[in-house]
Amino acid sequence: MTLSVPIPGRAELGLDHLLLDVNGTLTNRGVLIDEVEDRLRRLRGTLEIRLVSADTFGTLDAIAERLEVLALRASSGEDKLRVLNELGRERCAVVGNGANDVAVLEAAALGLAVLGPEGASAAALRCADVVCASAAGVIPMHWCYCCYAVNPRPAGPCVRCGQPVEAPAGLSFDDQLMWALGHPDGDRAVLAAQSLGVRQVRSAVSALRRVVDEDRDPYLAVAALRSAIAIAGRDELRDWLEQLAQSDSFMVREEAQRALT
Ligand SMILES: [Mg+2]
Ligand SMILES: [Zn+2]
Secondary structure, three states: OOEEEOOOOOOOEEEOEEEEOOEOOOEEOOEEOHHHHHHHHHHOOOOEEEEEEOOOOOOHHHHHHHHOOEEEEOOOHHHHHHHHHHHOHHHEEEEEOOHHHHHHHHHOOEEEEEOOOOOOOHHHHHHOOEEEOOHHHHOOOEEOOOOOOEEOOOOOEOOOOOOEOOOOOOOOHHHHHHHHOOOOOHHHHHHHHHHHHHOOOHHHHHHHHHHHHHOOOHHHHHHHHHHHHHHHOOOOOHHHHHHHOOOOOHHHHHHHHHHHO
16 A cells, blocks of 8 residues: 655655644544544545554543554653654555654655644644645545546546546536546445435446445445346336345345335
């Protein structure tokens, strides 16, 4: 897992790790910031993410569990620096806002200081490579049109597959919905599946069926199944529905059986 990050005026960075301060960086008075949570979840497949915090509010374990990432306790700047050195500072980006982040922000290949809702240490701002208003702003969020990898740039060759990150010009709204069926963010894919059904997009039936057959997420599979039925009708899909009525997935099986009766 490597993320290539172009830095103006410097050689492109190859990052494997993201080390995140928690309080004031990912949280506002101890509570995880929604937008940050959303973005971190999507970045998990691209970078090894670790939280490193003094755990002032005693919420570190709960936050790490919610984000499904590892957490390490480190209160002083030296402790954080030790963690960074273990990971390898030249392959690591650091995000932080406090006085105890100064050493790691300076030492890491990429130091990102966050002003955040609680403000930041002036020393942290001074020694960072980049200062951002929010941790959400430092997390790259461009999905490759071909492979859905998270990319640091909105256009140009994808860090994973080399194809253009941007969507081809002139894509219709229905095409975009079909693209979103494969989205790694499950909520987006479910919404796309539902919208295709509501819009009765005939050309989406085979893509919807594929999503059901892949069964990567039961909620997505059920949404796609409902939309496929809404568009094509039960009679046209009968053979397939009969197979699905024997599916290993309880939710898919129920939905198919309901459609057949
Ligand atoms: Mg902090
Ligand atoms: Zn790609």
